[in-house]
Amino acid sequence: MTPKRIRNIIIKEWRTLTGDATTFLLIGLVPFMILGEAIVAIILIANIGGEAMAANTFFQTAFEKLVAGIPGASGLGAVDQVRLLLLTQFNFFLLLIPTMIAIYSAAYSIVEEKVSHSLEPLLATPVRTWELMLGKALAGAIPALIMTWLCAAIALPIVAVLGWGNLLDYIIGANWFLNLFLLTPGIAVLSFLLGVIGSSRAKDFRNAQNLVLFIIFPIFALIAVQITGVIWFTPLYTLSLGIAILLIDMGVLRVAVRLFRRESILVRWR
Amino acid sequence: MPIIETFGLSKAFKDTVAVADLTLSVEKGEVLGFLGPNGAGKTTTIRMLAGMIAPTGGYAVVNGIRTDGNLEKLHEIIGLLTESPGFYENLTALVNLEYYAGFYPCIDAATQVEKYLRLVGLWEHREKRTGAYSKGMKQRLAIARALVHEPDVLFLDEPTAGLDPESAREVRGLIGRFSEEGRTIFLSTHNLNEAEQLCNRIAVINTRLLALDAPEQLRRRLFRRQVVVQLQKADNRVTAAVKRLAFVQELREDGVQLTVELTDPERNRPGLVRAIVEAGGEVIAVNEKQYPLEDVYLKLVHEEPGDDA
Numbered sequence: 001m002t003p004k005r006i007r008n009i010i011i012k013e014w015r016t017l018t019g020d021a022t023t024f025l026l027i028g029l030v031p032f033m034i035l036g037e038a039i040v041a042i043i044l045i046a047n048i049g050g051e052a053m054a055a056n057t058f059f060q061t062a063f064e065k066l067v068a069g070i071p072g073a074s075g076l077g078a079v080d081q082v083r084l085l086l087l088t089q090f091n092f093f094l095l096l097i098p099t100m101i102a103i104y105s106a107a108y109s110i111v112e113e114k115v116s117h118s119l120e121p122l123l124a125t126p127v128r129t130w131e132l133m134l135g136k137a138l139a140g141a142i143p144a145l146i147m148t149w150l151c152a153a154i155a156l157p158i159v160a161v162l163g164w165g166n167l168l169d170y171i172i173g174a175n176w177f178l179n180l181f182l183l184t185p186g187i188a189v190l191s192f193l194l195g196v197i198g199s200s201r202a203k204d205f206r207n208a209q210n211l212v213l214f215i216i217f218p219i220f221a222l223i224a225v226q227i228t229g230v231i232w233f234t235p236l237y238t239l240s241l242g243i244a245i246l247l248i249d250m251g252v253l254r255v256a257v258r259l260f261r262r263e264s265i266l267v268r269w270r
Numbered sequence: 271m272p273i274i275e276t277f278g279l280s281k282a283f284k285d286t287v288a289v290a291d292l293t294l295s296v297e298k299g300e301v302l303g304f305l306g307p308n309g310a311g312k313t314t315t316i317r318m319l320a321g322m323i324a325p326t327g328g329y330a331v332v333n334g335i336r337t338d339g340n341l342e343k344l345h346e347i348i349g350l351l352t353e354s355p356g357f358y359e360n361l362t363a364l365v366n367l368e369y370y371a372g373f374y375p376c377i378d379a380a381t382q383v384e385k386y387l388r389l390v391g392l393w394e395h396r397e398k399r400t401g402a403y404s405k406g407m408k409q410r411l412a413i414a415r416a417l418v419h420e421p422d423v424l425f426l427d428e429p430t431a432g433l434d435p436e437s438a439r440e441v442r443g444l445i446g447r448f449s450e451e452g453r454t455i456f457l458s459t460h461n462l463n464e465a466e467q468l469c470n471r472i473a474v475i476n477t478r479l480l481a482l483d484a485p486e487q488l489r490r491r492l493f494r495r496q497v498v499v500q501l502q503k504a505d506n507r508v509t510a511a512v513k514r515l516a517f518v519q520e521l522r523e524d525g526v527q528l529t530v531e532l533t534d535p536e537r538n539r540p541g542l543v544r545a546i547v548e549a550g551g552e553v554i555a556v557n558e559k560q561y562p563l564e565d566v567y568l569k570l571v572h573e574e575p576g577d578d579a
Contacts, residue, residue, distance in 0.1 A: 008372035012358070012365070019360040117356030121415060124320055124350040125373035126342040263323040267283065 005127055009135025010142070013109070017143075023105050031097045031147040038093045039158055046083045054078035059085075065232035070170050084167050087159065091179040092233075094151055098144035098188035099219050106195020107212040109136045111202050114265065123262055133200075133256045137192035145188045152180055174235040183238055186245030191216055193252045200260045273298040273423060273454045274319065278328030281314050288314040290478045291328065296456060298422075301449045303469035304458040305567055310476045312458040313353060316425045319456065320350045332423055346374060349416035351426040355408040359401030363392055363411050366400055367418060374419040386414035390444065406437025413444055423454045430461055442468060462563040472563070480570045488566045495535045496520075496559040497542065499528040502552035511549035515542065529559060 017023055045053065053059055055078075066085050067074045073084055113119035122132070159168060194215040202208030225231055233241065272295035279292040289311035296302045306312050317323045319330050321337045321344045330337045335344045357366045367387065371379035387393040390410040400408060409429065416424060429445065430438035438461075445468055449455055459465050465472055466485050473482040481488055501508065504526050512521055512530060517538040520531040532538040535558065546553055 005373055008369060012361070012369045015361055015365060016358055116359060117352070117354035118358055119356070120322065120352045120354075121350065121356055121370065121412070123322060124345055124348075124352070125370055126345040126375070127373045128342065266317065266322055 002128075002131055005131045006135040006138065009127075009132060010139040013136065013139030014143075017105070017139075023108075026104055027101055027143055027147060030100055031144075031151050034094065034096050034100065035151040035155060038090060039155070039162075042083060042086045042090075043162065045086060046079055050079035050082040053082050062232070069232055069234055073170060076167075080164075080167065083164055084170055087164070087167055087171050088175070090155060090171075091152060091176060091184070094148050095184060095187050095219070095222075097148045097151065098141060098184070099191045099216055101144040101147075102140060102188075102191035102195040103209065103212050103216060105140050106137065106192045107199050107202070107208040108205065109140070109196050110199035110260075110265075111205055111208045112199075115205075120266055123266070129257045129260050129262070130253060133193065133196050133260060134253060136196045137189055137253075140195070141185070141188040141192040144192070145185055148184055148188070149180060175233065175238050178235055178238040178242060179233075182242030183245060186242055186249055187219060189249045190245060190252060191219060193249060193256055194219075197252070197256045197259055200256070200265065271298055272296060274302075274330070274332050274456060276315075276319070276328065276330040279315070279318060279325050279330050280327030281311070281318060281323065282326045287477055289318070289325075289475075292475070292479050293328075294473055294479060294482055296454060298454055299449075299452045300471065301445075301455040301457060301469045303465035303472040304456060304475065305460070305462070305465055305472060306475040307571055312475060313427055315475070316350070316427050316456065316458055320348055320425050321345065322350075346419065347422055349419070349421035349424045351412055351416045351424070351429055353427045353431070355412035357400040357403075357408065357411065360399055362397050363387065363400055363403070364396040367411065367415060370415050371418045377419050379418075382418045382420070383414075386418050387411075389417075390414045391440070404437075406433050406440070409433060409437065409441060410444070413441065417448070421453070423456070424448060425456045425458075427458045428460065429457070430459070430464060438464075462567055466563045474567060474570045476571055485563055485566070488563075488570075489561050492566055492569050493561050494531055497530045497532060497535060497539060498555075498557050498559050499530065499542070499546065499553060500555040500557075501526045501528065501546070502554055505549070505551055508546050508549045508551035511545050511551075512542065515545055517541065 017027070054063070062085060063081060066081065066088065070084070070088075073081060076084060110119070113122065156168065156172070159165065159171075195212045198212035198215050199208045202211050231237075274294075274296035276292050276294055279289060280287070281289045292311075292315060294302075304312050304315065314323070318325050319332060319337055321341045324338050332344060333347050335347070337344060357363075358369070361369075364383065364387070367383045368379055371377065371383050384393065387396050390413055392407060392411055392414065395403070395407065400411065403411065413426075413429065416426070426445065430441050433441060442464055445455065445457065449468065455468075457465070457469060469485070471482060471484050472488060474480040474488075481491075483491065504523075509521070509523055509528070512518055512528060515538075517533040518530055519533060522529040530542060532542065539556065543553055543556060
């Protein structure tokens, strides 16, 4: 019964989503805006400040890690090395997509039910709290994930068109796949679970958004740290981090269930 | 055989007692009216019985399942009509109902949804968004939602509140129909006529249970039985003759109407009529005085005030 119930929640959420132009546009447009922003940033940084960056001592550690991780990169020019450094972080940048979407759509997931008074009849069905939380999280995470993969796929021909095709061989490897198909789903589910927790604890829409932003903030920190190259993720590190995130997802789901107080939600919400 | 039983069921929110020491039982197939002023604990009781909130004292059992125990099983056998209908307003009635039906095992959701949309008269409007529904339509849809999984026990929280008379009548008709099907119905309402019309027994609550009985028994318990005699014209000789009767305990004269309290209404009534006629009185009608349920309710609520919740 559990998969059927979770599927039921996901389908309902998607039906609601397609009827809401704002959220639909958000999910459709924000990923491409983030993709465009990332591409433009790489072009500007590499073309305008590439040589300066390569010479900057602050980034020396990052370049050393790049060459250690991708030995072939030692033969590249300074600007190409800068481009490669930025492109290897590209998938981490794309992690912004599920987190950004979660701040908006997951924040509304439970608050919306409270406002429309549909939560009490829903809780009067045999649905379990964890099924509800996971269903809500997956309903947002799946489209966000698909959009992230779509953006990653679109990025590759763009890189080739920009004349950096020679760098693709260095980019597409174990780390690229692990990042997209293990770490990104883990982060997407985590973002949405945290969003649903925030939504279940919030008093209204605004409160929900603020709360979710606050809860999701550590994920932004992870992305920022990685983009600056402070930590260099080898495939093993990415694999470990991906598995750790999946375990954290399970832990957060348990926390979400504990924090979802049916009684106080029903009694306090008028 | 009781299908709903509560044993000292109590609920307090911090220092506020909402329900205190509620002990009652509802038989299978019975319709129990649950009356009480605002804040008396009606919704809180229904929420406890439906497993939505946990009691702080005592416990309740519905069809053998503790309401603070296996919620999943409990929710499979009960239907809950909440105070506010609450639907996803940008989805159609059909999609809304399919969604709720999708959580129950062992039912053919599509068949059940069609059955109940037809029953509540909304099948023709199934593709309309619920946001465009009137209040009455939403309430009927909420009833369909509460029944879509064929529950044995129905908890209805003010099902006709805020509805226009026609919609309220339709909803009452549906409740009557479900009762005829043998479902047990726990009906919270402010509408005393509705309670009298639909319920086998009435429970009056004001934090504590004040009374629980059939409407007629409550009347008899609270009010002395009186006979009302309608005369053709007022006549002092008739009044004097009635006063002289040994079995007359109290007499009130109001123009052509005499209200008489008798020792034994069934046995004394013929003697009363005979005495009036012998005194020259012309009797138009003799009836037992009927106290509306409202009088019963107000007397109970005002004579035994409970804690506000």
